[in-house]
Amino acid sequence: MIYSLLVLSSHVSGHGALTAAGFARSAIARGHSIRRVFFLDAGSCAGSSTAVFPQDEADRLQPWLALAEDHKVELVLCISSALKHGMLDSTEAQRYEKNAPTVHPAFIVSGLGQLVDATAESDRIVTFGG
Amino acid sequence: MNADTAKRVLLVIRHSPYGSSLARASLDAALAAAAFEQPINLLFIGDGVLQLLPEQDAAAIGLRNHARTLASLPLYNIDSVYVERAAADRYHIDLALAPLVVLPLDSHEIHQFMCQHDHLLGF
Numbered sequence: 500m501i502y503s504l505l506v507l508s509s510h511v512s513g514h515g516a517l518t519a520a521g522f523a524r525s526a527i528a529r530g531h532s533i534r535r536v537f538f539l540d541a542g543s544c545a546g547s548s549t550a551v552f553p554q555d556e557a558d559r560l561q562p563w564l565a566l567a568e569d570h571k572v573e574l575v576l577c578i579s580s581a582l583k584h585g586m587l588d589s590t591e592a593q594r595y596e597k598n599a600p601t602v603h604p605a606f607i608v609s610g611l612g613q614l615v616d617a618t619a620e621s622d623r624i625v626t627f628g629g
Numbered sequence: 630m631n632a633d634t635a636k637r638v639l640l641v642i643r644h645s646p647y648g649s650s651l652a653r654a655s656l657d658a659a660l661a662a663a664a665f666e667q668p669i670n671l672l673f674i675g676d677g678v679l680q681l682l683p684e685q686d687a688a689a690i691g692l693r694n695h696a697r698t699l700a701s702l703p704l705y706n707i708d709s710v711y712v713e714r715a716a717a718d719r720y721h722i723d724l725a726l727a728p729l730v731v732l733p734l735d736s737h738e739i740h741q742f743m744c745q746h747d748h749l750l751g752f
Binding site for chain 1: 635636638643644649650651653654657658660661662664665667747748749750751752
């Protein structure tokens with residue numbers, strides 16, 4: 500079955516984002532595929548390359564990087580949410596004349612059309628957070 | 630994406646309008662789907678019915694008036710939205726004054742309505 504995930508919850512609040520990454524890994528392990536993970540609203544912070552986590556807490560970025568590297572899972576941050584949360588890739592950092600990009604290169608910054616496209620192409624959409 | 634193969638998507642909206650940015654995110658998703666001519670319905674349940682209050686003024690908290698955005702949905706061919714009747718009653722919301730046409734559903738109708746869609750996105 501083809502799944503896509505909609506992640507709404509912040510990576511620093513609650514467990515929604517971490518659970519989403521765990522769901523993706525388990526679905527793939529059971530032979531399903533993940534068409535896309537779309538991060539919207541506070542969820543867009545998941546792509547932060549500059550966040551630093553306490554040593555006794557789980558790293559919130561690593562599970563997504565592993566999914567992207569091991570299984571080519573497409574990770575898309577909603578551009579309007581991302582900009583509001585200071586999540587800029589190199590293109591947006593240049594466009595808005597900010598010092599540096601803050602989004603990890605494993606993530607794509609794109610529009611809500613990518614969510615619409617995911618709903619059209621997936622058998623199931625699972626929302627995390629909200 | 631053409632209309633024949635389009636999935637029927639239901640946004641299940643259950644948070645109040647200004648406590649978080651989820652309400653705004655749900656409308657952005659609705660407008661995006663409408664822009665791509667994908668069939669989309671909105672269902673307001675629980676605290677989400679507060680988004681349908683007629684008198685909203687968000688200027689003091691520096692945010693866009695949510696009711697005004699809701700009122701613009703018919704421009705994108707979203708002519709009406711659905712609401713949990715019991716929740717609207719609980720908050721004494723006069724649906725006749727809502728920013729756009731609202732169709733109330735009883736709890737057993739909500740279940741049927743959800744089953745008529747391919748995808749449910751929860752906000």
